[in-house]
Amino acid sequence: MERVRRILRDLFLDNSLAVTEDTQLVDIPEWDSMLHVTLVMAIETEFNVRLNAREVSELTAIRPILDVLTAKLGTQSREALDGSHSRLG
Numbered sequence: 209m210e211r212v213r214r215i216l217r218d219l220f221l222d223n224s225l226a227v228t229e230d231t232q233l234v235d236i237p238e239w240d241s242m243l244h245v246t247l248v249m250a251i252e253t254e255f256n257v258r259l260n261a262r263e264v265s266e267l268t269a270i271r272p273i274l275d276v277l278t279a280k281l282g283t284q285s286r287e288a289l290d291g292s293h294s295r296l297g
Contacts, residue, residue, distance in 0.1 A: 211290065
């Protein structure tokens with residue numbers, strides 16, 4: 209969760225952005241389709257995964273993002289989502 213939170217805070221340049229598992233992306237006032245594409249690219253880079261069109265369309269809130277990443281990353285997924293390893297600069 210922490211790595212996903214960091215991605216969103218970096219996208220919005222706002223370290224105080226409140227992001228929980230219940231956050232809906234449309235609840236973020238600045239959210240638009242370009243930010244959605246940017247988020248997908250950042251997730252793919254950060255977690256070294258590829259998302260298909262169905263998975264991308266499901267990324268409407270934090271919980272579905274975590275669910276997709278958990279499925280992609282397998283058994284070590286919780287540690288990977290919270291870990292400090294980052295592929296972003």
